[in-house]
Amino acid sequence: xxxxxxxxxxxxxxxxxxxxxxxxxxxxxxxxxxxxxxxxxxxxxxxxxxxxxxxxxxxxxxxxxxxxxxxxxxxxxxxxxxxxxxxxxxxxxxxxxxxxxxxxxxxxxxxxxxxxxxxxxxxxxxxxxxxxxxxxxxxxxxxxxxxxxxxxxxxxxxxxxxxxxxxxxxxxxxxxxxxxxxxxxxxxxxxxxxxxxxxxxxxxxxxxxxxxxxxxxxxxxxxxxxxxxxxxxxxxxxxxxxxxxxxxxxxxxxxxxxxxxxxxxxxxxxxxxxxxxxxxxxxxxxxxxxxxxxxxxxxxxxxxxxxxxxxxxxxxxxxxxxxxxxxxxxxxxxxxxxxxxxxxxxxxxxxxxxxxxxxxxxxxxxxxxxxxxxxxxxxxxxxxxxxxxxxxxxxxxxxxxxxxxxxxxxxxxxxxxxxxxxxxxxxxxxxxxxxxxxxxxxxxxxxxxxx
Ligand code: TYD
Ligand code: MG
Numbered sequence: 426x427x428x429x430x431x432x433x434x435x436x437x438x439x440x441x442x443x444x445x446x447x448x449x450x451x452x453x454x455x456x457x458x459x460x461x462x463x464x465x466x467x468x469x470x471x472x473x474x475x476x477x478x479x480x481x482x483x484x485x486x487x488x489x490x491x492x493x494x495x496x497x498x499x500x501x502x503x504x505x506x507x508x509x510x511x512x513x514x515x516x517x518x519x520x521x522x523x524x525x526x527x528x529x530x531x532x533x534x535x536x537x538x539x540x541x542x543x544x545x546x547x548x549x550x551x552x553x554x555x556x557x558x559x560x561x562x563x564x565x566x567x568x569x570x571x572x573x574x575x576x577x578x579x580x581x582x583x584x585x586x587x588x589x590x591x592x593x594x595x596x597x598x599x600x601x602x603x604x605x606x607x608x609x610x611x612x613x614x615x616x617x618x619x620x621x622x623x624x625x626x627x628x629x630x631x632x633x634x635x636x637x638x639x640x641x642x643x644x645x646x647x648x649x650x651x652x653x654x655x656x657x658x659x660x661x662x663x664x665x666x667x668x669x670x671x672x673x674x675x676x677x678x679x680x681x682x683x684x685x686x687x688x689x690x691x692x693x694x695x696x697x698x699x700x701x702x703x704x705x706x707x708x709x710x711x712x713x714x715x716x717x718x719x720x721x722x723x724x725x726x727x728x729x730x731x732x733x734x735x736x737x738x739x740x741x742x743x744x745x746x747x748x749x750x751x752x753x754x755x756x757x758x759x760x761x762x763x764x765x766x767x768x769x770x771x772x773x774x775x776x777x778x779x780x781x782x783x784x785x786x787x788x789x790x791x792x793x794x795x796x797x798x799x800x801x802x803x804x805x806x807x808x809x810x811x812x813x814x815x816x817x818x819x820x821x822x823x824x825x826x827x828x829x830x831x832x833x834x835x836x837x838x839x840x841x842x843x844x845x846x847x848x849x850x851x852x853x854x855x856x857x858x859x860x861x862x863x864x865x866x867x868x869x870x871x872x873x874x875x876x
Contacts, residue, residue, distance in 0.1 A: 431463075431464070432461050432462060432463055432464075433461075433462060433463075433464050434446050434447065434459040434460065434461055434462070435459065435460060435461075435462045435610070435611050435612055436450040436452065436453065436455060436458045436459055436611070437455075437458045437459070437460055437610060437611050438450060438453050438455040438458045438611075439452050439453035439455070439649075440611045440615065440649040441453065442464075443459065446459050446461070447459055460606070460610055460611075462604070462605075462606040462610060462611075462612045463604060463605050463606065463612075464612075491509065491510060492504075492506050492507030492508060492509055493507050493508040493509075493510070493535065493540070493631065494507045495507065495508060495531045495534050495535055496534050496538075497530060497531050497534055497696065498685075498696060498698070499671065499685030499686060499687060499696045499697070499698075500527070500531055500671065500685055502683060502685055503658060503671045503672070503673050503683050503684060503685040504656065504658075504673070504676070504678070504679060505673070505676055505678050505679015505680060505683065506679060508535075508590075508631045509631065509655070509678045510629040510630070510631055511625050511626050511628070511629040511630065511631065512625065512631050512632070512655040512656060512677075512678065513618075513621065513622050513625050513632050513634065513653070513654045513655050513656075514631070514632070514633050514634070514654065514655065514656040514657075514658065515596075515633075515634045515635075515636050515650055515651070515654040515656065515657045515658070516528060516633060516634070516635050516636065516658045516659075516660065517635075517636040517637070517638050517657065517658070517659050517660070518638055518659055518660035518661065519638050519660075519664070520637060520638075521664060522660045522661075522662060522664065522669065523660055523662075523669050523687075523689055523694055524594075524595075524635050524660055525546075525548075525549070525554075525557070525594055525635065526557065526561070526689075526693055526694055527660065527669075527671070527687070527694050528544075528592050528594065528633055528635060529544070529554070529557060529558060529561060529563065530561055530563070530693055530694060531633075532544055532568060532590060532592055532633075533558065533561060533563030533565060533568060535589075535590055536563075536565035536566075536567035536568035536590075537563075537565045537567075539567060540567060540589040540590050541567045541569070541586070541587070541588045541589045541590070542567060542568050542569065542588060542589065542590040542591075542592070543569045543571060543582070543583065543586055543588035543590070543591050543592070544568065544569065544570050544571065544592045544594065545571045545572070545573065545579055545591070545592065545593050545594065545599075546570070546571070546572050546594045547572070547573065547574040547593075547594065547595065547598025547599055547608075548594065548595060548598055549572070549594075550572060551570045551572055554570050555570070560691070560692060560693065561692060561693040562692065562693075569586060569588065574598050574599050574600060574608060575599070575600065575601075575602065576599055576600065576601040576602075576617050576620060576621075577601065577602055579593075579599070580620075580624070583624075588630065589630060590630060590631055590632075590633075591621075591625075591630055591631075591632045591633070592632075592633045592635070593621065593632070593633070593634050593635065594635040595634075595635040595636060595637055596614055596617065596618060596634040596635065596636050596650070597609040597614060597636065597637055599613075599617045600613045600617065601613065601616050601617050601620065603616065604616055611649055614649060614650060615649045615650070615653070618634065618649075618650055618653050618654070619653060621634070622653060622654070634650075634654065636650060638659075651675060654675075655676070655677040655678065656673065656675060656676045656677060656678065656679075657673070657674045657675040657676075658671055658672065658673050658674070659671070659672045659674055660672075661784065662689075662782055663782035665782075666781065666782030667688045667689045667690070668686065668687070668688055668689075668697070668703075668781055668782050668783070669686075669687040669688070669689055669694060670684050670685070670686055670687075670722075670783070671684060671685040671686075671687065672684050672722075673723075680723065680724065681723075682722070682723040683722075683723035683724065683725070684722040684723050684725065686700040686703075686727075688703070700727045701726070701727055701728035701729075701835060701838075701839050702839065703781070704727065704728060704729050704730065704780060704781040704783065705717065705728055705729075705730060705839065707780070708730050708780070710809065711806050711809065712806055713800045713801050713803070713804045713805055713806045713807075714732055714733045714734055714735070714797050714798075714800050714801030715730055715731070715732050715733075715797055715800065715806070715807065716730070716731050716733075716793045716794075716796035716797040716800065716807050716811075716812075716813055717729070717730050717731075717793070717811075717812045717813075717836075717841070718731060718785075718789065718790050718792070718793035718812060718813060718814050719812055719814055719832035719833070719835050719836050720785050720787050720789055720790055720814070720832075721787065721789070721827070721828060721831065721832065724831075726828075726831050726832050726834070726835035727783075727835075728812065728835060728836065728839055729779055729780065729781065729783050729785060730779070730780040730781075731750070731777065731778075731779055731780075731785075731790065731793040731794055731796075731797045732777070732778045732779075732780055732797060733775065733776065733777045733778075733794070733797035733798045733800070733801045734774075734775070734776040734801055735770060735773050735774070735775050735776075735798055735801040735802040736773060736774055736801075737772065737773055737774070738772055738773060738774045741772075743771065743772055743773055743774050743775070744774045744775070744776075745759075745774075745775050746775070746776045746777070747776075747777045747778075748776075748777070748778045748779065749777075749778060749779030749782070749783055749784050749785060750777055750779060750784075750785055750786075750790060750794060751786065754791070754794065755775060755777055755794065757819070758791060758794055758795050758798070758817060759771070759775065759798070761795075761817060761818075761819060761821050761868065762795065762798065762799070762868065764821070765820070765821030765867070765868055765869065766799075766821070766868055766869060766872075768799065768802060770798070770802060773802070775798065777794060777797070777798070787826070788816035788817075788824075788826065789814045789815060789816060789826040789827075789832075790814075791815065791816050791817035792813045792814055792815040792816075792817060792823060792845065792846075792871075793813050793814065795817055795868060795871065796813050796845075796871065796875055799871065799872070799875065800875065800876075805876050806876075807875050807876065808843065808875065808876065810840070810841050810842040810843055811841065811842070811843040811844070811845065811875070812832075812836040812841045812843070812844050812845070813844070813845040813846070813875075814826060814829075814832055814844075814845075814846055815845070815846055815847040815850065815865075816847075817868060820867075821867045821868045821869065822866065822867050822868075823846075823847040823848075823865050823866060823867060823868065824847055824849070825846075825847045825849035825850040825853070826847070826850065829846055829850040829851075829853060829854050830854055832844075833846075833854065833857055833860060833862065834857070836860060837857060837859055837860040841860060842859075842860060842861060843860065843861045843862075843863060844860055844861070844862050844863065845863050845865055845871070845874050845875070846862065846863070846864060846865075847864065847865065847866070848864035848865065848866050849864075850864070851863075851864030852864070
């Protein structure tokens, strides 16, 4: 009698393996995530080939022209200046956010410049992709479409076509025959990705993997994939808004937290070169509850409007709703206002929103949130030409944040005439012509400076 194949139970969220089924993963805490799989034959991840001889770091030459420019500037910027040959890039995001659209546009651009691109789709037919390509105005001889889900077949086609660029849309649909588990399981995703990684490094062909994000907001098998690939980009955005933010969360070839801003139009994703202008375009004039902050997205300053609506709660159960900013931060700032300024908002409904669907996680936004809440509470509009930034501490003190100069410059560029910032930031900044800088030490000083 043949011995039954040994199986393991693998957590589909983090890849933790256990010989027995468990309800809850001891590693990542996910419930009901274990699936029985046959373990993969051990593969060697990382750089392939035989080991060379040690070389002095000074003897290694860099070719500055190494990166491929896709000419989608926002995409190039997010990648750190273009696509690096042999890199494996994962693009994640919610379904329908625009992953296939973006990657098709990028591949179309490169194909137009003579790069032979292969686009493997496990989700859509060639006709569907062709229809999308027509909307995007892509027609290049060099863009090859392929549908299917088997990795072995893909490598066969690759050997014959010898592409300069490969797209796999999506990684969760592709499987290798070496494993019996279903496509999309952690085992498959890891195995397929590591084969593609080895191939990309061997041939120097840049490879893009599209990854779906699960309900919980993580790419299926997130840890497995994220440590394997060179670069992880996320497309974020509210589907009810047209803006899409491409964010780099891991990059072996550039800085992380770099963003690219796009707007979804009926002809695809259009680059937004000056996001501040767009985010402020529809700002209401002379209305209370609105404050503008210069926040930093990667190395890039972006001006955003924070809106607040504070009003008596009709039900005696005050509501706190935060869209685009941290919910706990609002509660904290409300407490600070009550204690330090005697501005009791405990019995008020408070809604805070970042206009345009952006998410701001920086503490520098604190002063903006506070200003918009005060403005709404008192029903007094903040001066239209004023921006504010700074972190607010529990004692009501206003603290300095990074790169004040960059923020001030952006505000000035967009025509703002006054900037409220922490005193420590003010001391570090040389006076700037055309914009008045006002340093404040605590939220108490806000009242005089804001209105
Ligand atoms: P898609 O790129 O297929 O999303 P994903 O691959 O991330 O699942 O499509 C995203 C949405 O964008 C889809 O609902 C239709 C819309 N869209 C446009 O608004 N304009 C366009 O030009 C295209 C191609 C799509
Ligand atoms: Mg898609």
